[in-house]
Amino acid sequence: MIAELGHFALALALILAFGQSVLTLIGAEGRDARLMAAGAPLAVGQCIAIAAAFGCLMWSYAVNDTTVLNVVQNSHSAKPMLFKITGTWGNHEGSLILWVMILALCGAAVAGFGRELPTSLRARVLGVLGLVSVGFLLFILKTSNPFERMWPPPPDGQGLNPVLQDIGLAMHPPLLYLGYVGYAVTFAFAIAALIEGRVDAAWGRWVRPWSLAAWSFLTLGIALGSWWAYYELGWGGYWFWDPVENASLLPWLIGTALLHSAIVVEKREALKTWTVLLAIIAFGMSLLGTFLVRSGVLNSVHSFANDPERGMFILALLLFYMGGAFLLFAIRAHVMVPTGIFAPVSREGAIVLNNLLVCSISAVVFVGTLWPMFADALFGAKVSVGPPFFNMASFPLVVPLLLAMAAGPLMPWKRAQLWPVVQRLWWCAVVALLGFFLALLLTGERVLPAVGFAFAIWVVGAAVADIADRTALFRRARGAGFRAGLANSWARARGLPRAAWGAAIAHAGIGIVAAGIAGMGLAQEKLVAMAPGDTTQLAGYTWRLDGVRDTPGPNFTARRATITVLRGDEVLHVMQPSRRWFPIGRQNTTEVAIRTNLVYDLYAVIGEEDAATGKAVIRIHYNLLAPWLWLGAAIMALGGALSLADRRVRVSAPSRRAVPKGTQPA
Numbered sequence: 001m002i003a004e005l006g007h008f009a010l011a012l013a014l015i016l017a018f019g020q021s022v023l024t025l026i027g028a029e030g031r032d033a034r035l036m037a038a039g040a041p042l043a044v045g046q047c048i049a050i051a052a053a054f055g056c057l058m059w060s061y062a063v064n065d066t067t068v069l070n071v072v073q074n075s076h077s078a079k080p081m082l083f084k085i086t087g088t089w090g091n092h093e094g095s096l097i098l099w100v101m102i103l104a105l106c107g108a109a110v111a112g113f114g115r116e117l118p119t120s121l122r123a124r125v126l127g128v129l130g131l132v133s134v135g136f137l138l139f140i141l142k143t144s145n146p147f148e149r150m151w152p153p154p155p156d157g158q159g160l161n162p163v164l165q166d167i168g169l170a171m172h173p174p175l176l177y178l179g180y181v182g183y184a185v186t187f188a189f190a191i192a193a194l195i196e197g198r199v200d201a202a203w204g205r206w207v208r209p210w211s212l213a214a215w216s217f218l219t220l221g222i223a224l225g226s227w228w229a230y231y232e233l234g235w236g237g238y239w240f241w242d243p244v245e246n247a248s249l250l251p252w253l254i255g256t257a258l259l260h261s262a263i264v265v266e267k268r269e270a271l272k273t274w275t276v277l278l279a280i281i282a283f284g285m286s287l288l289g290t291f292l293v294r295s296g297v298l299n300s301v302h303s304f305a306n307d308p309e310r311g312m313f314i315l316a317l318l319l320f321y322m323g324g325a326f327l328l329f330a331i332r333a334h335v336m337v338p339t340g341i342f343a344p345v346s347r348e349g350a351i352v353l354n355n356l357l358v359c360s361i362s363a364v365v366f367v368g369t370l371w372p373m374f375a376d377a378l379f380g381a382k383v384s385v386g387p388p389f390f391n392m393a394s395f396p397l398v399v400p401l402l403l404a405m406a407a408g409p410l411m412p413w414k415r416a417q418l419w420p421v422v423q424r425l426w427w428c429a430v431v432a433l434l435g436f437f438l439a440l441l442l443t444g445e446r447v448l449p450a451v452g453f454a455f456a457i458w459v460v461g462a463a464v465a466d467i468a469d470r471t472a473l474f475r476r477a478r479g480a481g482f483r484a485g486l487a488n489s490w491a492r493a494r495g496l497p498r499a500a501w502g503a504a505i506a507h508a509g510i511g512i513v514a515a516g517i518a519g520m521g522l523a524q525e526k527l528v529a530m531a532p533g534d535t536t537q538l539a540g541y542t543w544r545l546d547g548v549r550d551t552p553g554p555n556f557t558a559r560r561a562t563i564t565v566l567r568g569d570e571v572l573h574v575m576q577p578s579r580r581w582f583p584i585g586r587q588n589t590t591e592v593a594i595r596t597n598l599v600y601d602l603y604a605v606i607g608e609e610d611a612a613t614g615k616a617v618i619r620i621h622y623n624l625l626a627p628w629l630w631l632g633a634a635i636m637a638l639g640g641a642l643s644l645a646d647r648r649v650r651v652s653a654p655s656r657r658a659v660p661k662g663t664q665p666a
Helices: 002-030 033-037 039-061 070-073 079-087 092-113 117-143 166-196 201-232 243-268 272-295 306-335 347-379 387-408 417-443 447-470 482-495 498-518 626-644
Strands: 526-531 535-538 543-550 555-569 570-575 578-582 589-592 593-596 602-610 615-624
Touching: 002 033, 002 092, 033 039, 033 117, 039 070, 039 079, 039 092, 039 117, 070 092, 079 092, 079 166, 092 117, 092 166, 092 555, 117 166, 117 306, 166 201, 166 243, 166 272, 166 306, 201 243, 201 535, 201 589, 201 626, 243 272, 243 347, 272 306, 272 347, 306 626, 347 387, 347 570, 387 447, 387 498, 417 447, 417 589, 417 593, 447 498, 498 626, 526 535, 535 615, 543 602, 555 602, 555 615, 570 593, 570 602, 578 602, 602 626
Parallel strands: none
Antiparallel strands: 526 615, 535 543, 543 555, 555 570, 555 578, 578 589, 593 602, 602 615
């Protein structure tokens, strides 16, 4: 009964989404207030219906209802309850319901918090969001029904892929989908603006919080997925340029450009056409990522499904939404005439340069990711595009991007001069240069990591310089003492908008990530076969294998090694990596042992054992600054959240003022 209720809720949500799209778009075109007003309750009703369907599926997983095919294929009674619940979205069908539920929540948020929007624009935004929901709900009901019954029911399920039974990966899809779906809202605003033929500063204010929230969630989702791959897959790296990894990176890159260009629209009413185009492409990249994960055209550990029918359906949705959007853009883009004029050397100019470089990096990632598929389809050639291509092609673009990112926030709007910016940043350049030579000395003349450290110092220093300039930290009025100047700076800092703090913190987070990448360029690794009692040396530490033993788990058995790490005769750490065997899924997984002090990670993995010699294959790593990769990403997301907390960013439009009686409103 619960499964049928969930299936009915999905069908009801489809009807409500269809009504939401048709009624609001017709009402907005005909200026019918009643039809436009129907959009908000329909959006809320759709959200409730999809939430009910998601709750029914979660209940089926919690009670291990083996009459539901989706539960049988992805769960088991011996699985811990936490992973039964998170397993609801750890599969193709369940993750799609999560996708449309977040989309419906965003629609309900626009309906609830968008009362300041012009009525016709709000109706069109809700109509476009309803149209996107219609497509995905049709996809679920036609090809991916999560409530399909099976009879007779088996005594138990087949279990979830053991690699997915991890809290890090369980939280990865919701964060990623919050980012993907956030760009569906900016897409809806872009389409609504194209239909109305109007993009102004108010539109920029409405789009900016959604793009900021989507960017922050996507940053966390990508970082969490990278962290999971680092500690769960046992390979010791953080980014492999995997096709599905790249599929999540593409909307993040385009979303970064969108976030900055929306600021120009808000402040200067310039870059209107470009910003609308970025909003369309950002959502298109989100749909492309969904297609790559679920179609099976690219092989990856991250892929959910390998079904040509599903892949063709998503491809049809992608072509429908993107084809329609680009056709509308071609017809209506000419009416969005920019009114703001700015000099090439200005903050707007720096943002344009940022956009060009970020989009160029996106083009590199896009071509490198999809070229093997096109080469196979068009020429029958098997081509592999790996990390060397991406690293070599993107590095020349990242360098000027980091240089410009530091200078942009220090430039005034409309027109600027370079010399005042140089005066504010000279000390950052000096410290970065000193850092380069120091890193070169300490790393044995390894140039690329030293360059990475220099740029990390440059970016973090520029973020500090931005705040120092805004608070007049190093400027004192004539005759004022040190304490008076400090008090003045403190007062300015307290009055500084949260958005300014958030931007500086996010930029500093990028610098910290750059330092982590440079540190991982100095990582050391060793693969050795060891018997109990054997020792080996790496990075100045002695690694001793004390023994290997069997240990039981809730739904697995493990072969666990005990490794003692010493410096001289002093015991620093005891590490216990293991290999787990899941009899239900008949699959092995690797459990890495990591000891960190936030400066470096000691990382150990156990491999196969040789029964004849009693030796086990042990791989050990010394990963310098590895924690900074994910710490920097968290700081970036924190900066986004702090900016979003600024009321000036959240408010869609100026608040209405009461009109005194007897006066005629303008």
